[in-house]
Amino acid sequence: MCIYDTSISVILRPPHEPDLELRGQLIRSLGALREMLPGSFVERQRACGRPSCHCADGKRLHPQYQISVLIDGKPKALNIPAEWVDQVREKIAMRRRFEAAAATICKLNLKRFLKEKEDRQV
């Protein structure tokens, strides 16, 4: 009786479609990227201008962290507090992962679209 039940479940199982599995996985991964930020991360060295500061020697400069981003089409460099650096780096990396996932999903969907179009013409 168990054998019979097993064979039924095998018959009813939908066909294995790796593309749809991958698409599902990618879609589900996007929620984790909701805090993504645009632009790129920039690290510069600068002198603060105080003559008594160690940076006045021109060698031991202060690191300055920025997001380089377009705002209303214009390039801007936004300063980032040092304690936000790791978080901001991660959020900018999320944007790249989001775009990579979107590109893969589009590629899969285009492949399916072309297949559907081809099948229809037969």
Ligand SMILES: [Zn+2]
């Ligand atoms: Zn200084």
